[in-house]
Amino acid sequence: MTTNIPTQKSTDAVKTPTGDTAPLIPLPAALARVLTLAGSAVALAGTFLAWTWTDEFPGNLTITGYPGGLQVLTLIGAALTILFALSGYGIRGLRWLTPGGTHSPARATSLGVLGATGYALGAISYVLGGVVNLEPGAWVSAIGALIAALGAFALPADVPRDADDATNPWARFRHSLAAPEPGRAKELPSWAEILIISTAFGIGLYVFSFGIGIDTDNPELFIGFLIITGFSFTALTRAGLLKRLSALTAKYRTVTLTAAFVAAICFPFTQTNDQFALIGANILIFATVALGLNVVVGLAGLLDLGYVAFLGVGAYAAALVSGSPQSSIGVQFPFWAAVLTGAAASLIFGVLIGAPTLRLRGDYLAIVTLGFGEIFRITMNNLNGNSGPDVTNGSNGIPNIPDLEIFGFDLGIPHDVLGQELTRSGNYYLLMLLCTLVVVTVFRRSADSRIGRAWVAIREDETAATAMGINGFRLKLLAFALGASLAGLAGTVQAHVSYSVTPEQYQFAGSVPPNSAFLLAAVILGGMGTISGPLVGAALLYLIPAKLQFMAEYQLLLFGVALMLLMRFRPEGLVADRRKQLEFHETGQLDVPDDKGLPETATGVAKAGA
Template identity: 45%
Template sequence: MNFVIPTIPDATRAQHASKGWPLALAGSVLLLVSGLLSWSYDPSILGDISIAFWPATFQLFAMILGVIGIVLALMHQGPLSKLGNWFDAALGLRALGTASLLVILFGLFAISYQAGGLININPGGWVALLGAILLLVGGRFVPQRTLHSFAKAKANSTLEIVVIVVLMALVLFGLAYVLGQDDPWVFVGFLIMAGGAAMALARAGFFTWLSHISQRHRHVLTLAAFAVAFLFPFTQDGSDANMSIATQVLIFAATAIGLNIVVGLAGLLDLGYIAFLGSGAYVAAMMSNAASATIGWKPPFVVVMLIGACVAATLGLIIGSPTLRVSGDYLAIVTLAFGEIFRLSMFNLDGNNGPDLTNGPNGIPGIPDLNLFGFDFGKPHEIAGFTLGRFSNYYFVLLLLIGFIILVFTRLNNSRIGRGWVAIREDERAAEAMGVNTFALKLLGFAVGAFLAGLAGTIKAHQDTASSPDQYIFLESAFLLSAVVLGGMGTVAGVLVGATILKLLPEKLRFFSEYRLLLFGLLLVVMMRVRPEGLIASKRRQLEFHEDDEALASEIQQDHLVEKAAEAAR
């Protein structure tokens, strides 16, 4: 039995269409005004929202939602109505109304829970609630308009570049803000607000337009993204706590991009991929200057990185050669077994049950920090008046590594090899019938993905200062696969977003104690139900999940023609 969300009949919406726009605009204005009012008597709640005309946390969240609502309302009818021919302001207002109500209700619940009752909510909170309700009701009655296709849009190039730069600056500010929040209520509220605002903008078509201008200014977007990533440590005021999370995110993302080759491009389900990361880490640990290191040869770290990556690639070839002749569930079971075999092997290589290489369950602790060309990664450094701690030093190296990995991924994806992988994923038998060497390409995918994971593992060993078997359990492989699926298989940006969410949320949701993984799992279930193609999906994958969407198919075809015309012009 399917559950159908009730919608307003078209006849009812047409009858009350004249009331929708004023209600939505009034609700947005009330949200904006509520941010200037006091929400609580207690200054210790939610970052002091008791002060009027000095907005903080939830007051700012309400103001941001109000501004977006005003812009969407004026795009539908008002000074910005020309933009309404391109953006679906009606759908955006409907999504924004739902998101605003969720944010405000969560904020009021947080105040009443911490202060001991609804009586402690000041007028600002009630004004925000009224505004959210008006926006929700008004948005439901705003009629949709016939829109132009973004594929035919021609905008000012300078304006498009400015939009990209401003958006990247907002991403930098948002990351710095969310990592700096110690109050769990504020953190969750920010996530709801950011997710709701993003959903409203997506429904309005903003991200569709953004994807078009990103295609036209791909190099500008790439440069701006790396500039944001480079400047991020300078926003943390020398905080090692936040930078530790950031380095874990980069290691996780670099490994997930390698897995994206196997899963996202070639369509091979690998449930033991964490073993390749672990093999690189153990090679670096055994060749380090740690007192418990078991190999006497101490080559330069660049050589260690290549050795660790090649060892991981060799393991990929060893496991791939006999097993890639099976597929589906059988391949998943074999790769799962390989991940467990690796972990158990690290337990047994202790000198008693096997060669003395890994010190068994004790692992290899006390791995010293890197020292490249006289630069000690373990010491803080002053740059332009900013203090960069130990984790910031590793962050920059990992940033270079992930840049290299992204380059490898994109080059392979756009090559004949990448097209062969996609053909195998779509229909292996058809690809083989067309002359594609499916076994060799699948084996190459395993080897390249393992090579990239091994590179990340060598840096991880020094950043963690230890390497032990307990770090490479099946749950880590499951998280890597979740990052690829959640973000969007076959895309770089999607995997980066997925890896960030999967590493950041568990760290910031520790106040939920043992329930955090349960909440996290529920979030993934909802995400797979609402957007199964992933947060940032490729057009091909998106169409696979929405085969009946003729408008989407037409848009993808137009995008393809525009891209071919742009390539021909270049």
């Protein structure tokens, strides 16, 4: 009698791949390539033709031979589609765009062109009263964008698809946008890598300046800008370019911070409207406070729902010592003393609130901090001379806060710098940029220190951290105090930028940021525990409502929908660290067990040897 003894086999040998690379649209590969390139070229050519006959639609789309408004977005998207498509075909000189020869970036940009062009046609028809207002150029670009999208999705998939996904249209669509892990990049000289970092920040400055410079009377252009930017960001991610740029910025941290700081300094000189520079200053205030909250939430893992109150404490403390005629104290400190006063006041309140509450965890801590935020707002309302002492002037707040004067430099009047006029908003923008640099430095040093690693340990598992000898309460209180003082630092500048402080500015949720809900969302949206994540999240959450004021009534609804989509498709945030990517996308678990309790791979081995 012969006995069959199962031999040892590797998982890869037993589990053969059953997927294929069939495209979403069944067309020959050669035809798909032609359609992608030809459609993108047609869409690009259509932008040089008139899209409508009247200049009543914002952007003046009536000129032939000179793209404007929404036409520029279609032109940029079509050009990117052509570049990614040629790179995916292995064209020499463009392989660096998609080193693995992938087609998913071209699919993403083709969808962006189709979405932006289709939205433009719909907006023109809605604003002007029908499709009869569309000129041939609009139809040319729309048809070209549709052809390019069909061709892009007819290209072979980059990653083998499981057989189970063949009958699921949504799974097939998502799979068509997937891309394989990019290979190891070719080593470049140091000067070339530094040049790439500088160029990337220059492009980022241009994109940000373009978006913030869109007039609020032209929301159609801003929506189109969001469509193109979103799909282009997806394309760059699928191509692996953002991952490689992240590796370079991690390698040259000092160069990265310097390039970012220089690009940020140049921003106010790119704006011709003082209102846009003011938006930039408010974004920095919002971003700085979000970065301070990132110490509490992102590093220490403490859910704080009343963090905006610390911003209010710093703002009220600075307003009381600013020399305002309505101040109950009647003193005027120099700027450095006002900054220290605001930061110290927030620090004291952080310790006073944190000492009795940080022994709580999870939802209980969140409820207590939410209550503190509401108590602060109500207390500022009651200190009006009637319900309590006359300190804050009640709901009227403290108005007429004078402009700052630093070393004889009055921030309230315009100044000429290298032949460029720097307005009041530009002055405060640069001041807030200096404060942001301080906060970024503090965050970076804290995160890399022994204390920062202890915060991360507490965030991951406080019980295990305590068992390893970490004093959880003391370190959590330190994180709470540090985050509060950083918020107070930003509050001192906010008080002077806005000329006044009122209790209604510091709510848990409202239509105008900053508030606690938007601050927490900025940290989660951008990426917890990172430096650039909260800055990106805060910029998006402040800029989008500022530009789409006509949707103010539906802002919270759209905000909730956006958060649900984010949690579904990118729970680690827009700028995630490696830890979060592993947590949400690479579980490292064994295969799903079958009915007998064995993993599929082990069952396959047993069946193979039986």
